[in-house]
Amino acid sequence: MREEMLTEHPLFQIMHPRSVAIVGASNDFTKMGTIQLLNLLGGKYPGKIYPLHPQEKTVLGLPAYPNARELPEPADLAILTLPTSAVPEVLEDLGVRGVKRAIIISGGFKEVGEKGRELEALLVKIARKHGIRFIGPNCIGVIHPALHLNPTMYPYFHRAGSVGVASQSGTYVTQILPLLAKSQIGYSQAISVGNEANLDLVDCLEYLGSDPQTKAIAVYIEGVKRPREFIRIAQGVTREKPIVALYVGGTEAGARSSASHTGSISGPDALYDALFRQSGVIRAYTVEDLYEWAWALASLPLPKGRNMAILTHSGGPASSLADACNRWGLKVPLFSEGLQAEIRRLLPATGSYHNPVDLTFFMDVGVLMEKLPEIILKDPSIDGLLLHGVHGSSYFHQVAEIAKNFIRIPPYEKVKSFFFSAMEAFVRLPERHGKPVIASAFTEREDDAVAFSQDHGLPCYRAPERAVRAMAALCRYAEICSRE
Amino acid sequence: MREEMLTEHPLFQIMHPRSVAIVGASNDFTKMGTIQLLNLLGGKYPGKIYPLHPQEKTVLGLPAYPNARELPEPADLAILTLPTSAVPEVLEDLGVRGVKRAIIISGGFKEVGEKGRELEALLVKIARKHGIRFIGPNCIGVIHPALHLNPTMYPYFHRAGSVGVASQSGTYVTQILPLLAKSQIGYSQAISVGNEANLDLVDCLEYLGSDPQTKAIAVYIEGVKRPREFIRIAQGVTREKPIVALYVGGTEAGARSSASHTGSISGPDALYDALFRQSGVIRAYTVEDLYEWAWALASLPLPKGRNMAILTHSGGPASSLADACNRWGLKVPLFSEGLQAEIRRLLPATGSYHNPVDLTFFMDVGVLMEKLPEIILKDPSIDGLLLHGVHGSSYFHQVAEIAKNFIRIPPYEKVKSFFFSAMEAFVRLPERHGKPVIASAFTEREDDAVAFSQDHGLPCYRAPERAVRAMAALCRYAEICSRE
Numbered sequence: 018m019r020e021e022m023l024t025e026h027p028l029f030q031i032m033h034p035r036s037v038a039i040v041g042a043s044n045d046f047t048k049m050g051t052i053q054l055l056n057l058l059g060g061k062y063p064g065k066i067y068p069l070h071p072q073e074k075t076v077l078g079l080p081a082y083p084n085a086r087e088l089p090e091p092a093d094l095a096i097l098t099l100p101t102s103a104v105p106e107v108l109e110d111l112g113v114r115g116v117k118r119a120i121i122i123s124g125g126f127k128e129v130g131e132k133g134r135e136l137e138a139l140l141v142k143i144a145r146k147h148g149i150r151f152i153g154p155n156c157i158g159v160i161h162p163a164l165h166l167n168p169t170m171y172p173y174f175h176r177a178g179s180v181g182v183a184s185q186s187g188t189y190v191t192q193i194l195p196l197l198a199k200s201q202i203g204y205s206q207a208i209s210v211g212n213e214a215n216l217d218l219v220d221c222l223e224y225l226g227s228d229p230q231t232k233a234i235a236v237y238i239e240g241v242k243r244p245r246e247f248i249r250i251a252q253g254v255t256r257e258k259p260i261v262a263l264y265v266g267g268t269e270a271g272a273r274s275s276a277s278h279t280g281s282i283s284g285p286d287a288l289y290d291a292l293f294r295q296s297g298v299i300r301a302y303t304v305e306d307l308y309e310w311a312w313a314l315a316s317l318p319l320p321k322g323r324n325m326a327i328l329t330h331s332g333g334p335a336s337s338l339a340d341a342c343n344r345w346g347l348k349v350p351l352f353s354e355g356l357q358a359e360i361r362r363l364l365p366a367t368g369s370y371h372n373p374v375d376l377t378f379f380m381d382v383g384v385l386m387e388k389l390p391e392i393i394l395k396d397p398s399i400d401g402l403l404l405h406g407v408h409g410s411s412y413f414h415q416v417a418e419i420a421k422n423f424i425r426i427p428p429y430e431k432v433k434s435f436f437f438s439a440m441e442a443f444v445r446l447p448e449r450h451g452k453p454v455i456a457s458a459f460t461e462r463e464d465d466a467v468a469f470s471q472d473h474g475l476p477c478y479r480a481p482e483r484a485v486r487a488m489a490a491l492c493r494y495a496e497i498c499s500r501e
Numbered sequence: 502m503r504e505e506m507l508t509e510h511p512l513f514q515i516m517h518p519r520s521v522a523i524v525g526a527s528n529d530f531t532k533m534g535t536i537q538l539l540n541l542l543g544g545k546y547p548g549k550i551y552p553l554h555p556q557e558k559t560v561l562g563l564p565a566y567p568n569a570r571e572l573p574e575p576a577d578l579a580i581l582t583l584p585t586s587a588v589p590e591v592l593e594d595l596g597v598r599g600v601k602r603a604i605i606i607s608g609g610f611k612e613v614g615e616k617g618r619e620l621e622a623l624l625v626k627i628a629r630k631h632g633i634r635f636i637g638p639n640c641i642g643v644i645h646p647a648l649h650l651n652p653t654m655y656p657y658f659h660r661a662g663s664v665g666v667a668s669q670s671g672t673y674v675t676q677i678l679p680l681l682a683k684s685q686i687g688y689s690q691a692i693s694v695g696n697e698a699n700l701d702l703v704d705c706l707e708y709l710g711s712d713p714q715t716k717a718i719a720v721y722i723e724g725v726k727r728p729r730e731f732i733r734i735a736q737g738v739t740r741e742k743p744i745v746a747l748y749v750g751g752t753e754a755g756a757r758s759s760a761s762h763t764g765s766i767s768g769p770d771a772l773y774d775a776l777f778r779q780s781g782v783i784r785a786y787t788v789e790d791l792y793e794w795a796w797a798l799a800s801l802p803l804p805k806g807r808n809m810a811i812l813t814h815s816g817g818p819a820s821s822l823a824d825a826c827n828r829w830g831l832k833v834p835l836f837s838e839g840l841q842a843e844i845r846r847l848l849p850a851t852g853s854y855h856n857p858v859d860l861t862f863f864m865d866v867g868v869l870m871e872k873l874p875e876i877i878l879k880d881p882s883i884d885g886l887l888l889h890g891v892h893g894s895s896y897f898h899q900v901a902e903i904a905k906n907f908i909r910i911p912p913y914e915k916v917k918s919f920f921f922s923a924m925e926a927f928v929r930l931p932e933r934h935g936k937p938v939i940a941s942a943f944t945e946r947e948d949d950a951v952a953f954s955q956d957h958g959l960p961c962y963r964a965p966e967r968a969v970r971a972m973a974a975l976c977r978y979a980e981i982c983s984r985e
Contacts, residue, residue, distance in 0.1 A: 044908070046904065046908055046910065052904070054902055055900070055903055055904045055907055056903060058903075058906075059741035059903030059904065059906065059907070060903070076910065077907050078907065095891075101850075101851075124851040124861055125850060125851050128851070129850060129851060142553070155851075161625070165559060166965045170900075171896075171899070172899045172903045174899070184817070185817075186815070186816055186817020186820070187816075187817070188816065188817040188818055189817045190542035190814035192890075192943050192985055193943045194943075195895065195899075195943050195944045195947075196943040196944075196963060199945075208592055237690060237747070237817060239820055263821075265820040265821055265823070265824035266820070266824070267822050267824070268823070268826075268827035268828060269826060269827060270824065270826055270827045270832075270833035270857075271820055271823045271824030273823065273855065274811070274816075274819050274820040274822075274824070274833075274857045274859075275820045277816075277853035277855065277857075277859065292601060302825075302828070302966070303821075303825070303964060304817075304818075304821055304964055304965070304966065305963075305964045305966070308826065324809060327758070328711040331670070331671075331720060332668020332670055332671075332672065332674035332758075332761075332786075333668070333669070333671070333672040333673045334670075334672055334788075335758050336670070336749040336750070336755055336758040337747075337749055337787075337788055338750050338756065338758075339749070339752070339754035339755045339758035340749035340750070340751070340754065340755030341786075341787070342752075342753060342754055343753060343754045343755060344786070345781060346755075348759075349754035349757075350984040351757075362548075366585075366609060366613060366640075367585075367608040367609050367612070367613060368762035369758075371757065371761065373754075373758045373761075375758075379620065406676075411657075411679065413655045415655070415658070416539070416654075416656060418543075418656065419539055419540060419542075419543030419544070419656045420530065420536070420539045420543065422542075423539055423542055423543070423562065423827075424528070424530055424539075424544065424561065424791075425560050426530065435834070444713075456767075457681040459676050459677045459678075459679050459682075460679045460680075463679075467985065469636075473564035479789075480680070480682060480788055480789045482786070483791070483806075498854075501676055
């Protein structure tokens with residue numbers, strides 16, 4: 018999509034509103050609409066906010082309007098969090114006032130049966146009459162961290178990132194945030210599509226595919242409404258950027274659950290496998306993999322092949338990485354004799370140097386995080402590196418906590434350079450060599466080196482097998498790209 | 502094993518020493534032996550500790566002995582963290598002084614090739630001469646939290662638990678502790694076996710199988726030395742308690758890595774599959790699953806069948822749980838009409854009640870965590886419950902952080918009862934109904950309800966699919982038990 022077209026996309030306008038009318042917020046802290054407005058305010062959304070409320074003169078300190086028809090201007094976006102039956106009338110009023118974009122949070126439509134289906138059809142009719150494009154109903158809204166736009170009920174505390182999200186589950190846009198924050202997996206923009214009465218997953222793919230902040234797209238799917246268009250749009254997008262999909266409607270229980278969740282019509286697993294294959298979409302099977310793979314795909318250069326090097330100071334993770342590589346279709350080739358000799362020079366006698374490289378208890382962080390990766394990644398036969406054992410402050414703090422009662426321990430600042438000396442070089446490896454590097458460690462952001470790695474775009478996962486699976490997704494996407 | 506026999510088991514004596522001689526500790530904080538001694542001291546090990554040191558008069562304030570022959574008594578256990586070449590002589594001296602049990606941390610033996618193999622054979626010979634039984638070499642030691650015995654280089658900060666560990670990787674006993682602590686997965690006793698020159702995995706299974714604190718056993722395997730004995734012992738143990746195994750030697754890369762790590766001779770994947778099947782051992786494929794499954798198996802009653810109920814207030818996780826159930830061989834049956842009617846009475850109009858049960862945005866914690874589980878688990882056709890969405894303080898704190906600048910927020914203590922009212926009842930469900938309940942949430946122990954659940958023996962995992970896989974492991978073990 019060309020740039021001038023991007024700004025005309027209905028989702029661009031929903032994701033970049035200069036003004037928001039919010040219907041359902043009040044001064045009662047326990048109401049969902051109120052929490053949504055608090056998130057807009059607390060997140061420092063820079064646009065105008067117009068709360069609508071039938072009785073209150075002000076809502077959370079903002080002047081309130083009794084009715085959409087009395088809005089001082091046709092807001093760029095309206096957000097509706099209302100009892101089901103009140104939605105059509107309010108949408109009609111918004112339309113009359115000239116509002117053209119909306120997010121309908123309220124549930125109780127298609128997903129609850131015949132009566133809800135009728136009500137949802139009415140929404141579509143009203144929208145068509147007024148030229149309104151909307152997300153929902155039965156969704157949780159959208160998040161655009163860089164624009165400080167978060168009118169969902171969940172605060173977004175961590176940094177904006179480059180993973181775009183389109184989801185038929187609101188939970189996977191909001192409640193999952195604490196988990197994503199632990200790895201610094203950040204959204205470019207995230208959209209909960211709900212029942213997709215008007216705008217759907219395909220629209221989201223089209224939009225996120227053109228959004229320059231979005232480097233990879235994660236999609237949660239219970240059922241695709243427009244499979245032909247999905248394939249056409251996804252084929253175009255995956256030529257430019259990767260899409261990872263989690264599809265849960267392909268089993269009997271998954272299909273039943275999805276039908277009552279968003280009223281989606283799911284299809285057999287094999288059908289969706291084919292749909293994804295044809296579209297160049299990578300399929301994940303768990304919500305953790307969905308986001309972790311998208312994160313790696315958004316952050317790293319693609320490998321030229323499946324030959325991986327493994328580097329660690331722990332024998333167990335070395336074997337786990339090696340075993341998982343083979344199980345996920347990655348190769349762990351024996352290094353050439355020349356490379357082995359180069360590596361061996363830097364290792365203690367107990368170390369292994371064939372691939373995996375295991376330093377054992379040798380604690381030279383510079384060798385582990387800089388010198389060896391440099392030597393290994395320079396070798397043209399190696400396509401990527403898996404490294405287990407990023408560590409900085411956490412072990413020191415743990416030991417110091419025990420030891421301080423018995424001996425004098427230097428303050429962490431004095432020894433930090435020991436742990437940290439190589440981190441700057443480490444996070445630059447992917448760019449320097451044009452090859453992917455994925456790390457793992459059994460600590461998370463309580464360790465400053467893990468946090469540093471994540472903050473500088475080098476994914477560090479909480480277990481070795483997770484790193485391997487993400488690397489396999491990179492290889493998969495590299496192959497998808499080279500098919501064309 | 503009868504109790505009097507248990508106390509005679511060489512591993513019982515290693516895990517319950519009244520005195521420890523430690524060789525390799527000094528007053529230099531950067532030495533591994535020193536950190537091990539600090540852990541013993543800091544962990545408040547109640548027995549006597551005798552540091553051996555050729556020069557120092559005291560080590561970390563304790564009187565030091567220049568030589569094993571001058572020990573004031575034959576210590577129950579000796580721990581050796583020395584340069585490889587020094588180990589045989591020290592072991593000989595310990596033997597002469599009458600020490601009968603040892604842990605040899607030092608590496609540089611079988612795992613590094615021919616010369617190391619000879620040196621390892623020498624250790625075995627010396628041990629045999631003096632009647633010494635030992636763990637290692639090339640291991641990380643043992644941890645027995647309830648006895649405050651942790652002579653490894655990693656502090657153990659969280660609570661003792663009921664998962665027994667035998668591992669051919671020291672990392673999976675020590676460095677993995679921060680990860681395990683995040684879910685309150687606690688060891689009964691953990692043993693890093695290293696090269697298994699004397700005591701091996703089979704000895705560990707035999708011992709942990711008889712240890713009354715150990716309710717489930719997690720085993721990390723690169724290669725089994727004595728497969729026949731493994732089967733015989735494991736068959737006996739799995740009649741009484743579950744064993745979960747992670748085997749990484751069954752792929753080409755995993756086998757090569759394992760050979761250079763502990764010098765293990767691994768075997769084809771299919772062979773180990775058969776070995777595990779014959780022994781009644783449950784096979785995991787990732788280190789996270791290994792521990793998470795063992796945790797569930799150690800904590801929960803076994804299901805009578807594979808019929809699962811799913812309960813949540815989020816549609817996405819409901820579908821993910823349902824889909825994952827079917828993928829992992831669990832059933833999610835439609836509830837009977839009577840049960841559906843009972844459930845429906847407690848739900849808002851937007852809720853689903855067929856199974857999965859989805860409360861949607863209805864926030865009555867008592868309904869989610871107590872009333873519905875009670876109704877569902879009473880139904881004889883349901884064998885277990887998966888619940889996503891345990892939550893207490895974390896969401897409140899997040900929202901309060903945003904909202905406090907705009908409205909008056911009550912202190913958490915005032916609203917805690919709202920979130921917490923049903924937690925006491927929730928954690929008693931498995932015992933009350935004799936059925937397993939496994940939870941998930943996207944927060945970890947920063948949420949007080951998640952921490953409460955974990956602290957009271959009801960596993961709560963960080964993602965829905967993890968809960969399903971653990972439940973599948975429970976079903977698997979129930980079937981293993983009923984085969985006999």
